Amino acid sequence: MRDTVVQSSVPALHTEGLRLEDGNHCLLDDITLRLCEDGITVIMGHNGAGKSVLLRVLHGLIPPSAGRITWRGDALTPEITRRQSLVFQKPVLLRRSVAANIDFILRARGLRDEALRWDALRRVGLLDMRDHPARRLSGGEQQRLALARALVTSPELLMLDEPTANLDPGATQMIERIVAETAVQNTKVIFVTHDIGQARRLADDVVFLNKGRLAEHSPAAAFFDAPRSAAAQAYLSGDILT
Numbered sequence: 360m361r362d363t364v365v366q367s368s369v370p371a372l373h374t375e376g377l378r379l380e381d382g383n384h385c386l387l388d389d390i391t392l393r394l395c396e397d398g399i400t401v402i403m404g405h406n407g408a409g410k411s412v413l414l415r416v417l418h419g420l421i422p423p424s425a426g427r428i429t430w431r432g433d434a435l436t437p438e439i440t441r442r443q444s445l446v447f448q449k450p451v452l453l454r455r456s457v458a459a460n461i462d463f464i465l466r467a468r469g470l471r472d473e474a475l476r477w478d479a480l481r482r483v484g485l486l487d488m489r490d491h492p493a494r495r496l497s498g499g500e501q502q503r504l505a506l507a508r509a510l511v512t513s514p515e516l517l518m519l520d521e522p523t524a525n526l527d528p529g530a531t532q533m534i535e536r537i538v539a540e541t542a543v544q545n546t547k548v549i550f551v552t553h554d555i556g557q558a559r560r561l562a563d564d565v566v567f568l569n570k571g572r573l574a575e576h577s578p579a580a581a582f583f584d585a586p587r588s589a590a591a592q593a594y595l596s597g598d599i600l601t
């Protein structure tokens with residue numbers, strides 16, 4: 360756990376007053392975050408708190424109604440988001456082979472190094488399945504392929520939305536190991552999870568959302584030992600929020 364993760368004066372990802380409205384409904388309200396360059400930021404919060412929509416906004420998939428996002432000091436652009444990856448909870452794979460799913464993203468990024476493709480598949484244990492139709496893989500295998508596809512371009516920022524929600528302990532452990540390795544190789548990681556044990560294993564810092572608002576952002580040890588917000592206290596003790 361790095362002490363600088365929350366206080367860093369030069370945030371890699373900076374959001375200011377981020378707001379997202381859908382009709383009369385406010386999905387994100389005044390989210391101001393400073394995430395440092397290093398480590399794994401875990402986002403937690405009750406169902407419907409806005410974790411997934413926040414990732415989509417951070418990746419430029421949904422334009423915010425108000426507020427600003429900067430990455431390494433620059434306002435978010437398609438050029439910047441191309442250097443970032445988002446892994447969804449339910450992987451969206453092409454109706455092609457495992458290898459072709461990786462090739463597609465390599466071509467889209469103008470990368471022609473064949474070795475990258477095999478390295479990525481080897482890393483997630485899918486090299487032997489390279490010719491299998493991607494959509495016939497099991498849920499866990501599909502998630503590992505989605506992770507390989509996200510990693511093959513060496514993103515500056517990797518965001519994962521509950522990537523192990525439906526996986527068995529072995530597959531979960533593999534994904535946690537790869538994510539932890541990735542975070543020490545110059546990739547900032549933002550990881551959404553409901554699994555408190557997993558958050559304890561992975562997090563350097565924790566962002567806790569409550570009803571679309573930032574309830575707290577704390578170093579992981581402080582968050583798990585003594586959460587400051589009533590919402591996080593209730594969440595960690597398994598209470599239902601009303």
Ligand SMILES: Nc1ncnc2c1ncn2[C@@H]1O[C@H](COP(=O)(O)OP(=O)(O)OP(=O)(O)O)[C@@H](O)[C@H]1O
Nearest residue numbers: 381386404405406407408409410411412413421553
């Ligand atoms: N594309 C969208 N357009 C409009 N509203 C949306 C959209 N996606 C999600 N929402 C709404 O935004 C709110 C937050 O949803 P979100 O999926 O971000 O929650 P979450 O914190 O990820 O929850 P969970 O833990 O259940 O996955 C919900 O009320 C949801 O219905």
